[in-house]
Amino acid sequence: MQLESLSWFPGHMTKTRRMVASEIGGMDAVCEIIDARIPRGSRNPDLDELTAGKPRIVVLNRVDQADPKATKQWAAWFRAQGYAVLEVDAKSGAGVKQFAPAVRALLADKLRSYEEKGQIGRVLRVMVLGIPNVGKSTFINKVSGRKTAKAEDRPGVTRGKQWVPVDKTLELLDTPGILWPKFEDPNVGVRLGFTGAIRDDVMDMEDLASRLMAYLGAHYPDALTERYKIAVEPAEPGWELLEKAGRKRGFLRHRDIAGPSSGDHDRTDSVLFRKISAYADPGTLKIPEAGSILKLLFQEFFRMTGLFRVHPCDQDQFLAALFHRLHDPGDLLRCFSRSVDHLSDPLTQTPVGI
Secondary structure (H helix, E strand, O other), X not given: OOHHHOOOOOHHHHHHHHHHHHHHHHOOEEEEEEEOOOOOOOOOOOHHHHOOOOOEEEEEEOHHHOOHHHHHHHXXXXXHOOOEEEEOEOOOOEOHHHHHHHHHHHOHHHHXXXXXXXXXXXXXXXXXXXXXXXXXXXXXXXXXXXXXXXXXXXXXXXXXXEEEEEXXXXXXXXXXXXXXXXXXXXXXXXXHHHOOOOOHHHOOHHHHHHHHHHHHHHHOHXXXXXXXXXXXXXXXXXXXXXXXXXXXXXXXXXXXXXXXHHOOHHHHHHHHHHHHHHHOOOXXXXXXXXXOHHHHHHHOHHHHHHHOOOOHHHHHHHHHHHHHHOOOHHHHHHHHHHHHOOOEOOOOOOEOOO
């Protein structure tokens, strides 16, 4: 999917919206988890309408990975809007102990009202909301001191609501992450892609990575130099920075396969063809007829992506690599004959040559 038209709104998000609307009436407050690296982009604009009238505490998560100066500015901005604000790193637990006291401070008037009615010790219920993969479940687990909510580093893990007790008078409702149907600003979708809020298989990951490298190169060049040990030139394109980093860390295998620029034909032959004979089962690899290379490539393409464990995002690149090798048919024939001429026809058990 083109990043300019990026959107991701699977069916379970519609179900979650309905659940939030039906449950919000029974909540004392709302906890909105925001990614401190992209505070604006990680806020679902629909939440204001869905949770209208409820006291809100904003949790800026992953502050350890964010610009400290920018985080302080955003925290001050949210406080000016009337929200309680916490700055935390849910993974390490930094700042999470302040949550329960902050909730009670936010709801001080309501707690006094409960006491006046003789309802001392009444349980406070807080709905935890946020976009996918923003750290809601990890935050809840740290706050509650137990691994109740399922947490993984990918979007869409939480699919249903779950009540998690923090103590005798505070309960949290964990909810699935929800986005909104259309990103009015295309940069929002790109930034959500940067931080893992959108599934990898709906994006062009190389394009996304190059955009991230371009942004970091323009705003945080020292961070790139420290991380990847590369020199960052002013206004250097993201693709070049990505290639520099990949080459520095030895991760250019797919680029070497995909195009002729590397000139490493022997490596291409090895990866694309020799491994077929090493991993293919002669009883299942069906070679249509001697010399029919194109037919073999097309008929066995998806089988080969499985043998190579090619990620779905890389299949187009993998196919492009095969076509690149077809630019030199003689070379391709020689490579193929070295790889598969020892295999047997599964029907006749006779050697098949190319």
